[in-house]
Amino acid sequence: xxxxxxxxxxxxxxxxxxxxxxxxxxxxxxxxxxxxxxxxxxxxxxxxxxxxxxxxxxxxxxxxxxxxxxxxxxxxxxxxxxxxxxxxxxxxxxxxxxxxxxxxxxxxxxxxxxxxxxxxxxxxxxxxxxxxxxxxxxxxxxxxxxxxxxxxxxxxxxxxxxxxxxxxxxxxxxxxxxxxxxxxxxxxxxxxxxxxxxxxxxxxxxxxxxxxxxxxxxxxxxxxxxxxxxxxxxxxxxxxxxxxxxxxxxxxxxxxxxxxxxxxxxxxxxxxxxxxxxxxxxxxxxxxxxxxxxxxxxxxxxxxxxxxxxxxxxxxxxxxxxxxxxxxxxxxxxxxxxxxxxxxxxxxxxxxxxxxxxxxxxxxxxxxxxxxxxxxxxxxxxxxxxxxxxxxxxxxxxxxxxxxxxxxxxxx
Numbered sequence: 001x002x003x004x005x006x007x008x009x010x011x012x013x014x015x016x017x018x019x020x021x022x023x024x025x026x027x028x029x030x031x032x033x034x035x036x037x038x039x040x041x042x043x044x045x046x047x048x049x050x051x052x053x054x055x056x057x058x059x060x061x062x063x064x065x066x067x068x069x070x071x072x073x074x075x076x077x078x079x080x081x082x083x084x085x086x087x088x089x090x091x092x093x094x095x096x097x098x099x100x101x102x103x104x105x106x107x108x109x110x111x112x113x114x115x116x117x118x119x120x121x122x123x124x125x126x127x128x129x130x131x132x133x134x135x136x137x138x139x140x141x142x143x144x145x146x147x148x149x150x151x152x153x154x155x156x157x158x159x160x161x162x163x164x165x166x167x168x169x170x171x172x173x174x175x176x177x178x179x180x181x182x183x184x185x186x187x188x189x190x191x192x193x194x195x196x197x198x199x200x201x202x203x204x205x206x207x208x209x210x211x212x213x214x215x216x217x218x219x220x221x222x223x224x225x226x227x228x229x230x231x232x233x234x235x236x237x238x239x240x241x242x243x244x245x246x247x248x249x250x251x252x253x254x255x256x257x258x259x260x261x262x263x264x265x266x267x268x269x270x271x272x273x274x275x276x277x278x279x280x281x282x283x284x285x286x287x288x289x290x291x292x293x294x295x296x297x298x299x300x301x302x303x304x305x306x307x308x309x310x311x312x313x314x315x316x317x318x319x320x321x322x323x324x325x326x327x328x329x330x331x332x333x334x335x336x337x338x339x340x341x342x343x344x345x346x347x348x349x350x351x352x353x354x355x356x357x358x359x360x361x362x363x364x365x366x367x368x369x370x371x372x373x374x375x376x377x378x379x380x381x382x383x384x385x386x387x388x389x390x391x392x393x394x395x396x397x398x399x400x401x402x403x404x405x406x407x408x409x410x411x412x
Contacts, residue, residue: 029176035147067099085138111151113173118166125166190221201241372404380405
C-alpha cells in the first residue's frame with residue numbers, strides 16, 4: 001500500500017514532508033513486532049499512527065485497544081492493564097482480565113504513557129522484555145503476545161531527569177521512534193485541513209461551508225497553533241456556527257485569534273485564561289519569591305554588621321520597592337518585617353521606624369499550592385465539574401487532575 005492509499009484509507013489530510021516521513025516509517029515497521037513510541041505535541045493526531053501500524057500488520061484481525069494512561073486513577077491502573085483476582089482489593093468482587101490479556105495477539109496503544117506510575121512502569125517493562133505478567137492479587141504468571149505502541153507529548157529526557165520515568169523503559173518502548181510534526185511545521189497543510197473541517201461542519205449543521213479569502217489564508221498559515229489540529233478544528237467550528245456570512249476575510253478570522261506573547265495568535269475565548277498567561281503569573285510569583293529571599297539576606301547581613309549601619313541607595317530602593325510594590329494578593333502580615341533597630345523604611349509615602357532589636361522571623365509570602373488549588377476550582381466551576389475539559393483547560397492530564405482534587409480535598 002502506497003502513501004496516498006494510506007492517507008485515503010485513514011482520512012489523513014496533508015502533504016507535508018514531515019507528515020509523509022512519519023507515515024512512511026509507520027508503514028515500514030508495521031509488519032514487525034517491535035515497540036513504537038510516537039511523540040509530538042498535544043493535538044497533532046498521534047492516535048492515528050498506531051491504527052495505521054495495526055491495520056498494516058499481521059495482527060489486523062486481532063484486538064486493537066487504545067488506553068489513555070493519564071485518564072485512569074493511579075490506584076486502578078494496574079488492574080486495568082494486567083487484571084486482578086477476586087478479593088485482591090476492596091471492591092474486587094470477581095476476577096477480571098486486563099488489557100494485556102484481552103489484546104493477546106493484537107495491538108495495545110498506550111497514550112500519555114509518561115503518566116504511568118513508577119510501579120506500573122516496572123510491570124510494563126517486564127511484559128515488554130519477557131511477554132509475561134501477573135494479575136493483581138495473583139501469583140500465577142500469564143503469557144501474552146501483544147504489540148505495544150506508546151505515545152506521549154512530554155519531553156521524555158526531562159521526565160527521566162526528574163525521576164518521573166524509567167530510562168530503561170523508554171529505550172524498550174522507543175525501539176523505533178516516530179515524531180509527528182506540529183501544525184506550525186505543516187503550513188502547506190493548514191488550509192487543506194481548514195477546508196476539510198469546514199465541509200464536515202457544514203454537513204453536520206446543515207449549512208453552507210465557510211471559505212477563506214486569500215488574505216485570510218495567509219493569516220492562518222502564519223499562526224503559531226499551540227493546540228495544533230485540535231485547535232484549528234475548534235476554530236472552524238466556532239466560525240461555522242457564529243458567523244452568518246460564509247466568506248471569511250482577514251479581519252474576521254483575526255477576531256478569533258487573540259495575540260499572544262510571541263506576537264502570534266492562538267485560539268482562546270476572550271474570557272478564558274490562556275496557558276501563556278498562567279505561565280506569566282507563575283514566573284511573577286517565582287520572581288517575587290526571589291526578591292523576598294534577597295531582602296531576607298540583606299536584613300541578616302545588616303544585623304550581623306550592627307544596627308548602626310547605613311543603607312546605601314540600592315539597598316534602600318530594594319526595601320522600599322518590596323514594601324510598596326508587593327502583590328495585592330499577599331497579606332501584609334506575610335511581608336518580611338525589618339529587624340534593625342532605628343532603621344527607617346518608607347511604605348506608601350509614610351516613614352516607619354523599627355525600634356526593636358530582635359531575631360528575624362521570616363514567613364513565606366507565597367503559596368503556589370493555594371494558587372494551584374484556586375486555578376483548579378475555577379476550571380471545574382467553568383466546566384461544571386467535567387474533569388476532562390477542566391484538565392484540558394489547565395494543560396494537565398485527567399489523572400493528574402484527579403490526584404490534585406483528592407490531594408487538596410476539592411469538592412467536585
